[in-house]
Amino acid sequence: MGRAQYTIRRVLQAIPVLLGVVTITYFLMEAMPGDPVSIMLGPSPSAQQAAAIRAKYGLDQPLWLRYLNYLWDVVQLDLGTSLYYEVPVTQKILERMPVTILLLVSSFTFAIVTSVPLGIISAQRRNKPTDHVARVVALLGVSTPSFWIGLVLIIVFAYQVSWFPATNLVLPWASPAEVGVDSQLDVLVTSLHHLVLPTISLGTLQMAALTRIERSSMLEVLGEEYVKLARAYGVKETTILRKHAFRNAQLPLITLLGLQLTSAIGGAVLTETVFSINGMGTLIITAINNQDFALVVGTTLVLGLVFVVGVIITDLSYAYIDPRVTFEDAD
Amino acid sequence: MSEPLLTVENLKTQFFTEEGTVRAVDGVNFEVNEGELVGLVGESGAGKSVAAQSIMRLVEEPGRIVDGTVTFDGKKLVDIEETPDGRMEESDEMLSNREMREQVRGREIAIVFQDPMESLNPVFKVGAQLREFIELNRGVNESEAKTIAVDMLREVGIPEPEARYDDYPHEFSGGMRQRVLIAMALACEPRLIIADEPTTALDVTVEGQILDLVSDLQERYDTAFLWVTHDMGVVAEICDRVNVMYLGEVIEEAEVDDLFHDTKHPYTEALLRSMPRPDRSVESLDPIKGVMPEAINPPSGCRFHTRCPEAREACKEFHPEYQDVSDADEAPHAVSCIKYERVGYEDSDPLQTEATGAFAGGLADMRGDDDGRDPAGVPGGEADE
Secondary structure (H helix, E strand, O other): OOHHHHHHHHHHHHHHHHHHHHHHHHHHHHHOOOOHHHHHHOOOOOHHHHHHHHHHOOOOOOHHHHHHHHHHHHHOOOOOEOOOOOOEHHHHHHHHHHHHHHHHHHHHHHHHHHHHHHHHHHHHOOOOHHHHHHHHHHHHHHHOOHHHHHHHHHHHHHHHOOOOOOOOOOOOOOOHHHHOOOOHHHHHHHHHHHHHHHHHHHHHHHHHHHHHHHHHHHHHHHOOHHHHHHHHOOOOHHHHHHHHHHHHHHHHHHHHHHHHHHHHHHHHHHHHHHOOOOOHHHHHHHHHHOOOHHHHHHHHHHHHHHHHHHHHHHHHHHHHHOHHHHHHHHO | OOOOOEEEEEEEEEEEEOOEEEEEEEEEEEEEOOOOEEEEEOOOOOOHHHHHHHHOOOOOOOEEEEEEEEEEOOEEEEEEEEOOOOOEEEOOOEOOHHHHHHHHEOOOEEEEOOOHHHHOOOOOOHHHHHHHHHHHHHOOOHHHHHHHHHHHHHHOOOOOHHHHOOOOHHHOOHHHHHHHHHHHHHHOOOOEEEEEOOOOOOOHHHHHHHHHHHHHHHHHHOOEEEEEEOOHHHHHHHOOEEEEEEOOEEEEEEEHHHHHHOOOOHHHHHHHHOOOOOOOOHHHOOOOOOOOOOOOOOOOOOOOOOOOOOOEHHHHHOOOOOEEOOOOOOOOOEEOOHHHOOOOOOOOOEOOOOOOOOOOOOHHHHHHHHOOOOOOOOOOOOOOO
């Protein structure tokens, strides 16, 4: 009935989803051709060495037992040891995850901050020049791949005019000494400066899609009877936009935000590669290239978790904005 | 008699669509006196909702008020004049959009829409919505507005108004929501409430309760009402005076008893004959033949001649004058039909129309059956859009 109950239920529903993610990734990886041991030991290893490695990583056990062992380890938050880096997978992920999250947060912030006003203006001045410009921008944004935008941004803004750096991303939590500046504030500024190009590159697609949704949902809400009623009671147009229409119009936007997390994670892999950022994306690519079994399954699981958390947050914010959601769900 | 509270003169509202100009309201005249309950009746697509919304200048694109004057308590809500070079322009006296918003909407004239399910914002609490409009239109602070809102909810028969104040619209039934909307209108203490088919979406029993409530409140608050409806039964129940609309024009206006017992216009007569009544079976109902023509291209002469059982050749030629035909000692009774003019109706030959039986069972009837959509095709032309 209440929001708390709804929240708990949505969180519990995530468990089978995550189990599915682990299982599918585990068996897909298992089905891939190639032998990790031979990659580790190079060409023509001795049978003894190979057996020792297999025993060390438990590769000599039957598949079902390895799978169950892995599940048990996952429950204990142990994702195994990376064959390539030879450190625990969790350590590697904890090191890389914040970078990718930083990238996702900054690109989503960019997307939301630009798309909401753009969509509203577009809806308000429907079929006027502003609207046409906004729609063309949105259309271009939706149809341009993020890595291409990244490359063009680098060529123009990093090499031609040198306004923004294209590599060596500075993290906002790095120490001033590492970066070579005086204060933590300077680190932050440098970091933001570095983030500009990757953010635009990754955020453009989200921005464009969100603008389109914002425009159409705003238009729909502005045609609603309760908006007409507010107008009939002498409410100012700006108040109608800001108060009576705004909240309702954000519902489709929130749905889309949650779904876009998948494409954004995919885009992050490409963007990190283009801008040589050491995040989860580059980690996954290294893991796949080296058949680093534990690392592939571990990173996929964590990104799956990010997505599931994103969807839960979407559902919850839906319930907080629209009082009908919790209510109807409970009946 | 003193000046009417609301006077509508020659009001014309048109919709500029791709198919052509829809003349939804085409030269409408009527008035509402202080404390009076006036009906505006007509079939779907007659233009009554558009007329009602034009008074508050709430008509949306592609619709536009193109001519006429609407005077409310001396203020010109609409005042469009022809300039010397033949263009239609807003006069200097006509209120600006800002004045309209700050002085008239909600404060002097409030409106209740047809669909109570759509009229309240689903994401805000009912009380907060009431309070906002009261604060805005009564110039009171938040806590005073809340007191007024709760009192008004009690007044319109919402049980436990203090508790219901914090409920969301989806927690109310349709009838209860319409009570909330009536409370909203009354709480702003306007002098006129436009009720745009407020009971059409409700069950008949609930409709009855709402009608009782309105007549009761109307007596106590002495607010004038303009009641837009297609239901002659509702008109008989609550209205003092009635205007009948057909295809963008008011064709008859009289006090409610006069209209029912001394009907002048053949359309009104047909409308009354088509009403289901307990003393008649469904078979003996006499529906109006044919469908209302498109408002894009209204018929020549009298607009009703294509469906009129009494139509004659002259009806095609002459557009009837809308005039008072009552005797000097009677209440005014205006009608627009050439039967009451000396333009040769008596000598004219009967016209073969859908209603006079010439096409009975033929093309016209079939058209009438399957062409059920809103004949005017006007966005917002009827409240169900």
